[in-house]
Each structure stands twice: as C-alpha cells, then as structure tokens.
Amino acid sequence: MRQSHDAENESGAESHPKSHDAFARATSVIPGGVNSPARAFGAVGGTPLFIDSAKGAYIFDLDGDRYIDYIGSWGPMILGHAHPEVLKAVQAAAEKGTSFGAPTEGETKIAERIIAAVPSIEKVRFVNSGTEATMSAIRLARGYTKRDKIIKFAGNYHGHADSLLVAAGSSAATLAVPNSPGVTQGATQDTIILSYNDSVAVHNVLTQHGPEIAAFILEPIVGNMGCVVPGDDFLRVLREETLNAGALLIYDEVMTGFRVAFGGAQSLQGITPDLTTLGKIVGGGLPAAAYGGRADIMDHILPAGDVFQAGTLSGNPLATAAGNAILRELADPVVYERLEMLGEQLHEGLDRAAGKIPHTIARVGSMLTLFFNPEPVTSWAQAERCDTNQFAKYFHGMLDRGVYLPCSQYEAMFISNAHTVEDIEETISAAEEVFADWN
Numbered sequence: 001m002r003q004s005h006d007a008e009n010e011s012g013a014e015s016h017p018k019s020h021d022a023f024a025r026a027t028s029v030i031p032g033g034v035n036s037p038a039r040a041f042g043a044v045g046g047t048p049l050f051i052d053s054a055k056g057a058y059i060f061d062l063d064g065d066r067y068i069d070y071i072g073s074w075g076p077m078i079l080g081h082a083h084p085e086v087l088k089a090v091q092a093a094a095e096k097g098t099s100f101g102a103p104t105e106g107e108t109k110i111a112e113r114i115i116a117a118v119p120s121i122e123k124v125r126f127v128n129s130g131t132e133a134t135m136s137a138i139r140l141a142r143g144y145t146k147r148d149k150i151i152k153f154a155g156n157y158h159g160h161a162d163s164l165l166v167a168a169g170s171s172a173a174t175l176a177v178p179n180s181p182g183v184t185q186g187a188t189q190d191t192i193i194l195s196y197n198d199s200v201a202v203h204n205v206l207t208q209h210g211p212e213i214a215a216f217i218l219e220p221i222v223g224n225m226g227c228v229v230p231g232d233d234f235l236r237v238l239r240e241e242t243l244n245a246g247a248l249l250i251y252d253e254v255m256t257g258f259r260v261a262f263g264g265a266q267s268l269q270g271i272t273p274d275l276t277t278l279g280k281i282v283g284g285g286l287p288a289a290a291y292g293g294r295a296d297i298m299d300h301i302l303p304a305g306d307v308f309q310a311g312t313l314s315g316n317p318l319a320t321a322a323g324n325a326i327l328r329e330l331a332d333p334v335v336y337e338r339l340e341m342l343g344e345q346l347h348e349g350l351d352r353a354a355g356k357i358p359h360t361i362a363r364v365g366s367m368l369t370l371f372f373n374p375e376p377v378t379s380w381a382q383a384e385r386c387d388t389n390q391f392a393k394y395f396h397g398m399l400d401r402g403v404y405l406p407c408s409q410y411e412a413m414f415i416s417n418a419h420t421v422e423d424i425e426e427t428i429s430a431a432e433e434v435f436a437d438w439n
C-alpha cells in the first residue's frame, strides 16, 4: 500500500472499503459515527478504521488489515490486547455473575493493590470512568476544604465534567470560560485556568485567591496535549505553596498511573499529592477508574462522611477482575524496564527518521509524542504552534504502512509490553519511508 494522499484515498473508500461503509452506516445512528470524538479522525481527515479484533500489539480492521497499534485504547492496553491473564480473570468473573450491587472481595483486593503501588493513596474509591473520578475528587476537595475555587492548567484534560470544560478567557489571564456549548457560566465561575509549567502564575493565584482555593488539579506528566513533561520547580512550588495555603493538590493520573511507572508519575517525581485519580490501565480495558488519597480526606465520602458520591456499577466484578489481573502482572519491575527499552528504541529511531524536519520528541517511558514543532513543548501556547498539517500527512503515511498512531498531534503514543523490538523496527522503517517522501 504505497498510495499518494489524494482526496479520494483520504476518504478511505479505496483503501478501507468495509470501514468506510461501516462508518457511513454508524453516522446515520450515532452522532458523528463515534461514541467518543477522539476516534473520528477529525484532526487528520479521512474515515476511522472499524476494528474487528486485537491481539497483543496488533489490531485488525474490518477489511482484514493488520496494524501495529500505538493507541492501546488510549492507554489501558499496557500489556497488549487480549492478554491471556486478563481474559482468564474476566471469563472466570463473568461466570459468577456480572454485577451484584453489593460488595465483593475483588474490590478490597484491587484497593489493596493500588494502595501498595501508589505512594500517596491510603484509601481509594472505585468509579466507572476517568471523568467520574476527577469530578468526584473535586467535589470531595470542595467538601473537605469548604472552599469553592479550583485551578486547572490549559491543555490538561480531566474528562468532561462541566466545571473542567473550560478555556482561558480573553480578558484576564486566569478567568476560565466555558469550552463547550451547554456548559454554563455558573458551572465554570469557580474554575481558574493557568498556563502549565508556570510557577509564577501558581504563586500569584495563591497570593490573590489563597483562602478561596479548594484544589489544584493537573496531569503530572501531560498526555492530553501530547506528551509534556513538567519542570521540577513547577512541581515543587505547587506542592509547597498549596500546603501553605491549605489547598489540596490533585494528581490526575488517569493516563500516567501504572503507565510511566508502577507508582505513577508521583513515584518518579517524589511528590505526595493529597488526592490522585486513576483510570485507563486500572480497569484493565474495562470501564473502571478510581480516586484515592489521604485517609482523613477520603473518609469525608459517604457513607464514612457526608460528601455524596455513588455508582450502580462501581467496583463492577468484571472490571475489578481485569484490573486485579493487570496490576498483578505490572507488579513485576521487568515490565517497566522493557517498556523503557522499547521507548528509547522508538524515540531514537523516530528522531533519526525525522532528521532535518523541524520536530521535537517528548517521552516518558512508553508514552511518547513526536511534535512537528522545532521548540520543546512545555505549555499549551507552545503546543498550539505545531504544524498539524504535517502531522496529518505523517499519520496517513504511517497508516498506509500498517502503523496505527493516535489520530491527533495532541495525543501520546503508547507502547505495550506485547510490542517487540521487531515491531519497533518496522515502525521506524515506515517512518523513514514516510519522511523520505516528504516535500
């Protein structure tokens, strides 16, 4: 498949006829044909692949083509798709019943595993999605501190709760405005937005609003504007000054938890947040997420305390079985050593392949972004300067060569433990071909 990228090919009608038809059919019954917008190829053009199955490092589309997968369901598939231990656990759990609405020992077991792994977590509550985890953590922070304001950082994504769907306003640097129709001014009036990696802004907002601030929430290593790494000074100022001001620090580790290290970003950074949100990997590919932290804070949640939060399917036995299986496998440090080795191989190979094309690569372990940007990306303002047309060309060139990348410049690639040195070599060769054709 060495096609030039004309408009007809990009529609997918020629190269992926079954996916093309499936998408047309889906579009008449599902808004935009997808159940989450990131899947729609909106940023790169063309129609999304419809997936038939996946195994290990590979996904297979309806047309029967095989791709080396670097999305990994946007993070969860750190062991690769359809891992035998996860399948075994889910099958065994399903035979015992898929939901009871009553406590099970699997929930206690996964809570114990999380507490053992993540340094700052003393108690943990399970929910069904990362969105729910961050929404609940913020309600808890507000209930605990009896304060209203929350601070987030531009380009960090914390799911789609109303108070977090904000953009920086034009008037004042820090005033947040709704980022989607349907989100009211009222829902965002207590959210302040700052630039990532800006420790002066953190200091200033605490000086100005300190006693009103319930919490800061951040991605401690960003995945959702591409991979962006924070500076040590930024993290230190955040931790020290929130402690002094009595504001809570919420680490949103929905993406980084069990990804960048078994103990998450906090274990690499030596920072102890008050609350942490987890998702993606923790559910082993089933819908599950969690929030946890200091026991004295977590005990404010109903029924231990009075902050309301509930869920019909929370702690679902299939999801906890999958989560327990994946966390058991990940407790072996060899997994993370191998992911680092593969990450380094891919990092060096892509860097070499891109050669003189203006680019910068950010990577932490098995999470990586090739930015079409000559400067290191440390904030959303810098991320916005990427050449997204070049990214789209790169994306389609790789797809044509059997490599399935995240379909946006502003997402991270994920390597799994099922990827082999040969898979990475094949990926680098594809990139060499794509970039050789450039211009």
Ligand SMILES: *Cc1c(COP(=O)(O)O)cnc(C)c1O
Residues within 6 Å of the ligand: 128, 129, 130, 131, 132, 134, 157, 158, 159, 160, 219, 223, 224, 252, 253, 254, 255, 279, 280, 289
């Ligand atoms: C994916 C993600 C979320 C949202 O999780 P969902 O399960 O999609 O609701 C929140 N925060 C971060 C950092 C994420 O990467």
